[in-house]
Amino acid sequence: MKQISLEIGSGGRLMQEFIRDKIVRVFNNRYLKPLHDAAFLPEGLALTTDSYTVDPIFFPGGDIGSLCVNGTVNDLVVSGARPEFLSLALIIEEGIDMPDLEKILLSIKKAATRSGVKIVTGDTKVVPRGQADRIYINTAGVGRLISRPQPERINPGDKIIVTGPVGEHGLAIMLARNNFRMSSKVRSDCAPLTFLLPLWKKGALWMRDITRGGLATVLSELADRLKHPLLVEEEKIPLSRAIRGAVEILGIDPLYLACEGRALIVAGEKEAAQILKYLKKNPASRQAAIIGEVQDRIGRPGEALLRTRSGGLRLLEPLTSELLPRIC
Amino acid sequence: MKQISLEIGSGGRLMQEFIRDKIVRVFNNRYLKPLHDAAFLPEGLALTTDSYTVDPIFFPGGDIGSLCVNGTVNDLVVSGARPEFLSLALIIEEGIDMPDLEKILLSIKKAATRSGVKIVTGDTKVVPRGQADRIYINTAGVGRLISRPQPERINPGDKIIVTGPVGEHGLAIMLARNNFRMSSKVRSDCAPLTFLLPLWKKGALWMRDITRGGLATVLSELADRLKHPLLVEEEKIPLSRAIRGAVEILGIDPLYLACEGRALIVAGEKEAAQILKYLKKNPASRQAAIIGEVQDRIGRPGEALLRTRSGGLRLLEPLTSELLPRIC
Numbered sequence: 001m002k003q004i005s006l007e008i009g010s011g012g013r014l015m016q017e018f019i020r021d022k023i024v025r026v027f028n029n030r031y032l033k034p035l036h037d038a039a040f041l042p043e044g045l046a047l048t049t050d051s052y053t054v055d056p057i058f059f060p061g062g063d064i065g066s067l068c069v070n071g072t073v074n075d076l077v078v079s080g081a082r083p084e085f086l087s088l089a090l091i092i093e094e095g096i097d098m099p100d101l102e103k104i105l106l107s108i109k110k111a112a113t114r115s116g117v118k119i120v121t122g123d124t125k126v127v128p129r130g131q132a133d134r135i136y137i138n139t140a141g142v143g144r145l146i147s148r149p150q151p152e153r154i155n156p157g158d159k160i161i162v163t164g165p166v167g168e169h170g171l172a173i174m175l176a177r178n179n180f181r182m183s184s185k186v187r188s189d190c191a192p193l194t195f196l197l198p199l200w201k202k203g204a205l206w207m208r209d210i211t212r213g214g215l216a217t218v219l220s221e222l223a224d225r226l227k228h229p230l231l232v233e234e235e236k237i238p239l240s241r242a243i244r245g246a247v248e249i250l251g252i253d254p255l256y257l258a259c260e261g262r263a264l265i266v267a268g269e270k271e272a273a274q275i276l277k278y279l280k281k282n283p284a285s286r287q288a289a290i291i292g293e294v295q296d297r298i299g300r301p302g303e304a305l306l307r308t309r310s311g312g313l314r315l316l317e318p319l320t321s322e323l324l325p326r327i328c
Numbered sequence: 329m330k331q332i333s334l335e336i337g338s339g340g341r342l343m344q345e346f347i348r349d350k351i352v353r354v355f356n357n358r359y360l361k362p363l364h365d366a367a368f369l370p371e372g373l374a375l376t377t378d379s380y381t382v383d384p385i386f387f388p389g390g391d392i393g394s395l396c397v398n399g400t401v402n403d404l405v406v407s408g409a410r411p412e413f414l415s416l417a418l419i420i421e422e423g424i425d426m427p428d429l430e431k432i433l434l435s436i437k438k439a440a441t442r443s444g445v446k447i448v449t450g451d452t453k454v455v456p457r458g459q460a461d462r463i464y465i466n467t468a469g470v471g472r473l474i475s476r477p478q479p480e481r482i483n484p485g486d487k488i489i490v491t492g493p494v495g496e497h498g499l500a501i502m503l504a505r506n507n508f509r510m511s512s513k514v515r516s517d518c519a520p521l522t523f524l525l526p527l528w529k530k531g532a533l534w535m536r537d538i539t540r541g542g543l544a545t546v547l548s549e550l551a552d553r554l555k556h557p558l559l560v561e562e563e564k565i566p567l568s569r570a571i572r573g574a575v576e577i578l579g580i581d582p583l584y585l586a587c588e589g590r591a592l593i594v595a596g597e598k599e600a601a602q603i604l605k606y607l608k609k610n611p612a613s614r615q616a617a618i619i620g621e622v623q624d625r626i627g628r629p630g631e632a633l634l635r636t637r638s639g640g641l642r643l644l645e646p647l648t649s650e651l652l653p654r655i656c
């Protein structure tokens with residue numbers, strides 16, 4: 001590849017290859033190598049970062065402000081860390097309206113308060129008109145480890161849980177761009193996952209927030225790390241009515257649509273039942289479901305398989321090309 | 329102000345007001361309030377962040393890669409912290425040449441190795457053509473506190489030290505844009521200030537890296553925090569021959585030009601002499617100089633004064649409007 005293409009930023013296979021070949025190989029160190037959502041630092045700290053370039057900056061269910069807090073908070077939560085401190089760096093395009101900026105800043109404050117994190121340091125850059133698109137935001141997050149993910153303890157029979165309906169953020173952004181001239185009730189699921197923190201003490205072995213690349217990509221990447229294949233049942237994957245309607249009309253696979261407030265959790269059978277009970281009590285995850293399990297009979301190591309509604313088996317590949325750029 | 333203007337990003341007075349009124353007031357907390365270059369977290373940690381949007385991305389003396397490491401490293405050093413870990417978040421414009429990106433990544437690695445910091449986590453976003461300008465980079469840095477700056481212990485008679493000639497980064501960027509069709513030997517001073525860390529144990533009371541807004545802005549901001557005015561002597565401020573020549577031709581005040589490898593240090597008279605001795609031994613700061621002192625006879629509290637070569641006194645105001653956007 002001679003030039004960087006949009007696909008590099010899609011969260012899919014090309015991005016994984018880019019990160020492996022161009023980033024990890026260059027900066028090779030033991031903190032970076034595990035490629036989890038956050039780095040585990042000495043003394044029980046975790047550090048993570050994300051830049052947010054979402055377009056449009058205001059969308060049903062959220063805005064770039066709530067997204068830049070929740071996204072980074074969630075990366076810490078699924079890494080086993082309680083989010084504590086955020087940095088906030090703004091790259092603003094000259095000419096953005098002050099009321100829009102103020103609305104975003106208030107949204108950041110509201111989201112930070114909701115998750116119990118403090119914005120402790122920051123940076124502001126302004127670039128000339130035409131050298132950004134309204135505003136890009138970077139947050140880095142520091143959290144305190146409660147427990148470390150234990151993918152090495154995942155075994156056949158362990159259950160795969162999804163904490164709620166998938167695809168809402170991706171579809172909300174897609175429709176907000178109005179490319180399809182379609183009205184819909186779909187709202188982004190953008191929300192903090194801090195309510196999942198107690199699950200690290202209830203037997204969760206692994207968690208991942210479902211973002212770029214969607215559920216299929218997360219499952220495929222997880223399978224890549226395990227000695228055993230994964231199998232999920234299509235009919236068990238929660239989808240909202242609005243998503244069902246829209247994806248049918250548009251012919252989009254909801255398993256590749258991003259979420260910003262959902263996670264995948266793996267736990268032993270007994271623990272999974274307790275975790276599901278806990279999730280169903282929480283309004284943010286009352287549609288949580290066990291969607292499948294780690295296999296020792298069906299599939300080969302490295303594979304994530306989907307049993308379709310018609311009973312067939314489909315291999316879930318990671319997203320390869322960009323569904324839409326600037327989803328988060 | 330109804331729209332964000334380029335001046336907000338200049339490091340000058342408008343930026344200070346924006347940060348005070350729109351950021352600190354909204355996110356009001358005890359970590360953010362001191363507005364130092366880094367936030368002081370519990371357990372002796374410091375956190376800082378900066379986004380880098382420099383144009384051009386390659387310039388004499390450095391590139392956006394060395395800049396995004398050294399800038400964040402230096403913010404930690406002047407906050408009294410030994411830099412340990414960096415996050416790295418790339419916002420890449422579709423179409424940037426892979427060899428350019430690889431060159432930048434290697435430059436990041438080299439700079440990180442030189443400063444002894446590890447890149448431990450990251451993020452990659454790609455935005456469509458025309459929605460960024462080649463590449464913007466954010467780094468957040470975590471450091472371990474050696475000592476906390478003690479501006480409250482600064483008293484009349486304390487000395488003001490600058491660690492080397494000022495203005496080189498700003499002028500190098502200005503000339504690299506080729507707006508002046510002028511050739512020059514000026515190179516950016518972009519470099520890590522980690523060699524200053526031992527000075528925290530040698531009596532340094534306060535340090536600040538001289539970046540956007542230049543020496544004049546840093547002095548003016550320092551004076552704003554102190555009970556006593558500052559006085560510096562123009563003839564003692566180190567300037568390289570190349571800078572002297574260029575600023576004369578262009579009619580630019582070098583005191584408002586950014587550096588990326590220089591710091592201002594305040595220390596008591598005795599300690600300042602020892603600090604100067606230490607600095608002069610180091611090749612990176614052999615042109616260090618004591619340029620002035622904290623006053624109790626000349627000026628009023630809050631003032632930073634310059635005694636000009638002709639003997640007059642000039643009040644140093646913080647930069648108010650943008651010299652040039654995207655300097656760092």
